[in-house]
Amino acid sequence: MIFHVMTLFPEMILQGAGQSILKRAMEKGLISVDAVNIRDYTDNKHGRVDDYTYGGGAGMLMQAQPVYDTYRAIREKTDKDPKVIYLSPQGRLFSHKDAQKFALEDELILLCGHYEGIDERVIEEIVTDEVSIGDYVLTGGELAALVVIDAVSRMIPGVLGNDDSAKGDSFQNGLLEYPQYSRPEVWRGKRVPEILLSGDHAKVDEWRLEQSRLRTMQRRPDLYQKYLDDEDACNRQ
Numbered sequence: 001m002i003f004h005v006m007t008l009f010p011e012m013i014l015q016g017a018g019q020s021i022l023k024r025a026m027e028k029g030l031i032s033v034d035a036v037n038i039r040d041y042t043d044n045k046h047g048r049v050d051d052y053t054y055g056g057g058a059g060m061l062m063q064a065q066p067v068y069d070t071y072r073a074i075r076e077k078t079d080k081d082p083k084v085i086y087l088s089p090q091g092r093l094f095s096h097k098d099a100q101k102f103a104l105e106d107e108l109i110l111l112c113g114h115y116e117g118i119d120e121r122v123i124e125e126i127v128t129d130e131v132s133i134g135d136y137v138l139t140g141g142e143l144a145a146l147v148v149i150d151a152v153s154r155m156i157p158g159v160l161g162n163d164d165s166a167k168g169d170s171f172q173n174g175l176l177e178y179p180q181y182s183r184p185e186v187w188r189g190k191r192v193p194e195i196l197l198s199g200d201h202a203k204v205d206e207w208r209l210e211q212s213r214l215r216t217m218q219r220r221p222d223l224y225q226k227y228l229d230d231e232d233a234c235n236r237q
């Protein structure tokens with residue numbers, strides 16, 4: 001997967017993606033991150049990429065020209081016609097399903113906005129998907145782009161050490177993950193649940209599923225209802 005990131009802060013993207021598991025995925029050639037500075041493509045002789053909004057109001061807007069020319073420069077580098085994902089609080093909520101779907105692409109273009117946003121005309125011209133990572137406002141799209149890069153990358157075969165490690169994830173089966181324990185057996189007077197020490201794998205699986213259900217019911221009733229509905233639909237198939 002090649003992630004082309006259109007941004008005013010390429011260092012932020014390269015730093016964020018250049019650690020830990022994503023760093024290893026890059027070294028293995030499973031992903032690459034191409035951070036492209038939108039400022040390098042402005043026609044403005046002072047390097048400006050923003051201007052006042054028509055109609056007035058507070059704040060500046062990223063102009064269409066530098067964004068579009070950055071996009072054209074990326075398209076020149078590839079024979080593909082990648083999706084363009086605009087990170088914005090106006091987008092639909094980014095989900096695990098989106099991560100799985102995006103992971104099937106060969107290349108993605110991520111567009112990070114700044115200031116009060118981007119001129120609507122260039123959004124209409126190039127953007128295929130507009131996504132938000134939650135109901136709060138960030139100062140720019142870079143952290144959201146890193147969230148998308150991370151969530152998509154870990155769905156790519158070989159990126160996680162153990163190919164099973166994504167299978168037990170929260171959301172993979174529509175439930176949150178069960179609690180987990182490592183050594184020692186007793187810590188500050190708290191014992192590891194006895195069943196996990198029993199060696200009875202069937203019982204352990206049963207316990208974990210029940211814990212997942214309980215957790216989801218208590219913490220995310222919205223997810224739990226969806227899980228019940230999906231189970232229901234499955235049983236009626």
Ligand code: 6GU
Pocket residue numbers: 086087088089131132133134135136137138139140141144145
């Ligand atoms: Cl994708 N961008 C910005 N600027 N703020 C956000 C967001 C994205 N998702 C949630 N808040």
